[in-house]
Amino acid sequence: MVSPIRPTDDNARALAKSLIARARFATLSFLDPKDGGPMVSRIALVSGPDGLPLSLMSDLSHHSTALKANPLCALLIGEPEDKGDPLTHPRLSLRARAHFVRHGTSGHGSLADAFLSKQPKAKLYIGFADFALVTFAPLGAHLNGGFGKAFTLTAEDLI
Amino acid sequence: MVSPIRPTDDNARALAKSLIARARFATLSFLDPKDGGPMVSRIALVSGPDGLPLSLMSDLSHHSTALKANPLCALLIGEPEDKGDPLTHPRLSLRARAHFVRHGTSGHGSLADAFLSKQPKAKLYIGFADFALVTFAPLGAHLNGGFGKAFTLTAEDLI
Numbered sequence: 001m002v003s004p005i006r007p008t009d010d011n012a013r014a015l016a017k018s019l020i021a022r023a024r025f026a027t028l029s030f031l032d033p034k035d036g037g038p039m040v041s042r043i044a045l046v047s048g049p050d051g052l053p054l055s056l057m058s059d060l061s062h063h064s065t066a067l068k069a070n071p072l073c074a075l076l077i078g079e080p081e082d083k084g085d086p087l088t089h090p091r092l093s094l095r096a097r098a099h100f101v102r103h104g105t106s107g108h109g110s111l112a113d114a115f116l117s118k119q120p121k122a123k124l125y126i127g128f129a130d131f132a133l134v135t136f137a138p139l140g141a142h143l144n145g146g147f148g149k150a151f152t153l154t155a156e157d158l159i
Numbered sequence: 160m161v162s163p164i165r166p167t168d169d170n171a172r173a174l175a176k177s178l179i180a181r182a183r184f185a186t187l188s189f190l191d192p193k194d195g196g197p198m199v200s201r202i203a204l205v206s207g208p209d210g211l212p213l214s215l216m217s218d219l220s221h222h223s224t225a226l227k228a229n230p231l232c233a234l235l236i237g238e239p240e241d242k243g244d245p246l247t248h249p250r251l252s253l254r255a256r257a258h259f260v261r262h263g264t265s266g267h268g269s270l271a272d273a274f275l276s277k278q279p280k281a282k283l284y285i286g287f288a289d290f291a292l293v294t295f296a297p298l299g300a301h302l303n304g305g306f307g308k309a310f311t312l313t314a315e316d317l318i
């Protein structure tokens with residue numbers, strides 16, 4: 001059987017980075033802290049100052065509680081357009097480790113500025129004590145650029 | 160702290176069912192068979208004859224291999240519209256157990272007809288030996304109907 005995975009090239013790296021750069025939300029896959037089972041949520045997501053994913057989460061959310069117990073997660077980034085087959089639209093499945101950045105800790109200000117530059121309406125609640133910014137350190141990724149265009153990316157390919 | 164979860168009512172059940180009924184794709188959260196870590200993929204998804212989610216998967220896909228090793232998974236169903244805040248758009252996070260229905264096994268024909276009635280272009284490959292239909296038996300769900308409209312649903316609420 002021929003592998004459906006192509007060798008990673010600069011076009012694949014650029015596509016992966018552009019999917020993160022254009023994102024305004026994403027789907028988060030994480031583990032239930034009670035039983036270790038897979039769970040899923042939609043989250044706000046933009047690209048941070050380093051071009052890597054950046055989110056803003058309420059402490060009330062299931063996924064925030066779960067990521068504090070186990071920061072390993074995966075993000076699906078890249079939304080289909082209205083027209084055409086949604087499964088041919090490029091998307092990035094990124095495995096990552098989440099890191100919470102709370103008010104008053106180093107780096108919060110510049111991350112908050114980056115988040116608000118892309119999600120200005122979050123100004124209403126980004127200052128609340130029970131909201132935290134969340135960065136995602138990539139562990140590896142699978143890029144599906146459409147039919148016959150699959151790539152395996154390393155963390156280095158995304159940095 | 161006041162719970163953000165409202166009591167489940169008929170409106171919540173109807174909204175959850177309508178999200179499944181309108182779906183043409185979804186996001187699948189599943190476990191890596193190698194290390195048990197969370198992973199995520201976009202999959203084709205429609206409502207089956209019983210109103211529950213139905214997918215069509217290639218044996219070549221990561222998620223197909225993973226679900227055969229461990230059928231526990233979660234689906235995010237309900238896509239944002241072009242306008243407005245994507246996080247206010249209703250979506251269903253459904254925990255489920257995946258079940259593969261292969262060619263020549265009981266029920267394949269009626270499930271294939273249901274899938275093709277909503278995804279007619281799949282006619283090109285639904286007959287391939289390395290494609291299988293996949294049903295999802297619900298274990299429970301979280302419905303987010305927009306700001307302040309969160310519900311916890313049981314499997315019975317969806318059937």
